[in-house]
Amino acid sequence: MAELKRLPTLPGVHLKDEIAKITHRLRDLGLSRQVDKAVWDKVELARHAQRPYTLDYIHHMFPGFIELSGDRCFADDAAIVAGLAAYMGRTIMVIGHQKGRDLAARTRRNFGMPRPEGYRKAQRLMILADKFGIPVFTMIDTPGAFPGVAAEERGQAGAISAALLCMARLDVPTVAVIIGEGGSGGALALGLADRVLMLENSIYSVISPESCAAILWKDSSEAHLAAQTLRLTSSQVADLGAIDAVLPEPRGGAHRDHAGAAHIVKEVLEDNLRELEAIRPLDRKRERFAKFRRMGVWKENGLTLF
Amino acid sequence: MAQRVSVNISRRNGASGGAESCPQCKQLLSAVELRDNYSVCPNCGNHFRLSARERVAMLADSGTWNEIAAGLRSADPLQFFDLRPYSERLEEAEYDTGLGEAMIVGSCRIHKMDAVLMVMDFSFMGGSMGSVVGEKFWRACEAAIENRYPLVAVCASGGARMQEGILSLLQMAKTTCAVELLSEVPVPFISILTHPTTGGVLASFATLADVIIAEPGALLSFSGPRVIEQTIKESLPDNFGLAESNLNHGQIDMIVPRSQLKDRLVQILGMLEGGVACALEPLWEEEAGRPGRRGPLAGALGRIKAFANAPWRSLKR
Ligand SMILES: [Zn+2]
Numbered sequence: 001m002a003e004l005k006r007l008p009t010l011p012g013v014h015l016k017d018e019i020a021k022i023t024h025r026l027r028d029l030g031l032s033r034q035v036d037k038a039v040w041d042k043v044e045l046a047r048h049a050q051r052p053y054t055l056d057y058i059h060h061m062f063p064g065f066i067e068l069s070g071d072r073c074f075a076d077d078a079a080i081v082a083g084l085a086a087y088m089g090r091t092i093m094v095i096g097h098q099k100g101r102d103l104a105a106r107t108r109r110n111f112g113m114p115r116p117e118g119y120r121k122a123q124r125l126m127i128l129a130d131k132f133g134i135p136v137f138t139m140i141d142t143p144g145a146f147p148g149v150a151a152e153e154r155g156q157a158g159a160i161s162a163a164l165l166c167m168a169r170l171d172v173p174t175v176a177v178i179i180g181e182g183g184s185g186g187a188l189a190l191g192l193a194d195r196v197l198m199l200e201n202s203i204y205s206v207i208s209p210e211s212c213a214a215i216l217w218k219d220s221s222e223a224h225l226a227a228q229t230l231r232l233t234s235s236q237v238a239d240l241g242a243i244d245a246v247l248p249e250p251r252g253g254a255h256r257d258h259a260g261a262a263h264i265v266k267e268v269l270e271d272n273l274r275e276l277e278a279i280r281p282l283d284r285k286r287e288r289f290a291k292f293r294r295m296g297v298w299k300e301n302g303l304t305l306f
Numbered sequence: 307m308a309q310r311v312s313v314n315i316s317r318r319n320g321a322s323g324g325a326e327s328c329p330q331c332k333q334l335l336s337a338v339e340l341r342d343n344y345s346v347c348p349n350c351g352n353h354f355r356l357s358a359r360e361r362v363a364m365l366a367d368s369g370t371w372n373e374i375a376a377g378l379r380s381a382d383p384l385q386f387f388d389l390r391p392y393s394e395r396l397e398e399a400e401y402d403t404g405l406g407e408a409m410i411v412g413s414c415r416i417h418k419m420d421a422v423l424m425v426m427d428f429s430f431m432g433g434s435m436g437s438v439v440g441e442k443f444w445r446a447c448e449a450a451i452e453n454r455y456p457l458v459a460v461c462a463s464g465g466a467r468m469q470e471g472i473l474s475l476l477q478m479a480k481t482t483c484a485v486e487l488l489s490e491v492p493v494p495f496i497s498i499l500t501h502p503t504t505g506g507v508l509a510s511f512a513t514l515a516d517v518i519i520a521e522p523g524a525l526l527s528f529s530g531p532r533v534i535e536q537t538i539k540e541s542l543p544d545n546f547g548l549a550e551s552n553l554n555h556g557q558i559d560m561i562v563p564r565s566q567l568k569d570r571l572v573q574i575l576g577m578l579e580g581g582v583a584c585a586l587e588p589l590w591e592e593e594a595g596r597p598g599r600r601g602p603l604a605g606a607l608g609r610i611k612a613f614a615n616a617p618w619r620s621l622k623r
Binding site: 145146147148149151152153154155156157158160161162164165168169184185188189191192204205206207211212215216217218226229230231232237240242288289292293295296297298299300301302304 | 375377378379380381383384386387388389436437438440441444466467468469470471472473474475476477478479480482483484485486487505506508509510511512513514526527528529533534537538542543546547551555556557
């Protein structure tokens with residue numbers, strides 16, 4: 001291996017390498033230009049204005065939902081909705097990003113982009129749930145955490161990392177469902193769960209295809225190509241081992257049938273909670289840690305490891 | 307290893323002809339002058355970027371660095387290519403920096419105190435965090451726990467490694483779990499945020515440390531200044547996201563100039579060690595025949611007890 005590492009420093013070999021690479025590259029570029037329209041369709045579906053949002057699922061799944069507000073520190077962030085719900089004979093804590101359907105709601109909800117207060121509210125309520133042995137159910141649907149000066153000054157990064165640490169620590173079962181847009185760290189902050197599920201037409205990505213295209217292709221109009229390259233659709237994310245399961249949507253997509261989509265999520269949530277509740281808390285936590293430890297693919301001394 | 311350091315330094319000198327001008331005050335500085343002053347401009351205090359190897363040489367006692375997980379490389383899980391293949395960018399980064407990834411980890415001694423040291427290098431693909439950085443961080447934590455050594459993380463990162471897609475995002479979750487394992491023991495974790503530390507690294511392990519130190523003038527923000535300017539459509543204050551502004555807003559513990567960093571690090575680690583001694587007192591009562599405590603506190607004390615048998619401080623005074 002060390003031998004191989006030194007190879008590129010030999011000028012002759014390096015050149016040969018370059019030639020091989022360029023040949024590969026030309027072939028790759030030829031392939032990459034064929035934009036798969038199905039991928040961009042999924043991106044548009046995930047962002048569809050009629051797609052059910054967290055409050056729509058709450059409406060269909062949890063009739064007695066009691067919303068709880070505020071981070072007890074600075075504000076209540078309407079981009080994250082949270083509260084208690086009675087569910088199949090138990091209480092659960094429901095927390096989710098909330099976009100808005102009309103302009104007024106979008107403005108109030110900040111397009112589902114939380115500020116630090118949103119993550120601190122989520123953290124506060126997860127700790128509350130943990131105290132009373134209440135399972136936590138999160139719904140993920142955000143373009144990302146809000147990029148703003150005040151949000152930075154109030155510790156956006158620290159609020160996200162604290163929410164992540166909080167989820168890692170919980171003794172209660174946790175289930176996260178990506179219902180629409182799983183955008184970057186602002187989405188993951190609610191996603192360090194025992195079970196992470198993804199609706200069929202949702203996306204989960206480290207960066208938005210538009211920003212990725214702007215940075216790597218130096219051209220934001222290459223977003224379709226970026227989306228395809230990022231592998232952000234539910235089946236692609238599942239193939240990478242980054243989530244536990246993909247949930248089917250009603251015929252034509254969740255936006256056509258909110259009640260139907262909520263019914264699917266409700267059933268799957270029950271199955272997962274029942275499985276998780278049968279595991280001892282310490283073992284459940286151990287499995288959670290083992291799962292996230294396995295995340296990623298790397299080579300060690302030349303061998304590819306998952 | 308030594309060979310790689312010299313490669314790195316000669317590359318810098320080669321590019322600048324043995325001298326470079328300070329980007330802040332424009333003063334022309336010789337390579338020797340800069341090196342003897344911790345790569346800090348003697349005129350204006352601008353902290354030049356350090357390579358990971360230079361940082362290790364600065365913090366670790368000489369001859370004590372023992373790298374771990376050095377054989378880890380990205381497997382390019384997405385076969386990613388934008389204008390160029392990711393695999394090519396990786397090879398180039400490795401060739402340019404002499405590093406296998408954007409982070410090196412190892413055990414060492416810092417003023418004779420054993421520690422696990424983890425250093426990121428911004429020159430390797432913007433210090434971005436992908437699968438390898440996450441795995442190296444995990445192994446650094448494991449080594450810290452196993453040996454009961456404190457963990458020191460020197461951060462410099464543009465965020466997640468886009469070329470590894472969702473897997474790079476999940477390194478935030480992975481490193482967070484690793485930090486939780488540290489605090490269960492507990493072993494102290496100190497992060498040193500250098501210019502720039504942003505995105506997914508700042509929003510995971512970098513801000514989860516017991517004590518957060520920043521270098522003067524370091525940019526520390528979750529979103530980049532340009533992204534924010536485009537969103538709010540106005541220009542940002544001059545001190546936006548700088549270490550000094552972060553200190554004012556309560557986001558970090560302190561700013562330490564590079565020349566004092568090593569001393570301050572050892573002082574803090576020593577202080578944290580003192581706190582553990584106090585926490586042990588109730589245990590001695592229990593051992594003296596008093597009834598053991600019940601509830602979560604008993605669990606916590608049990609952990610401290612286990613810890614007392616193998617303190618992270620291996621260096622006995
Ligand atoms: Zn200067």
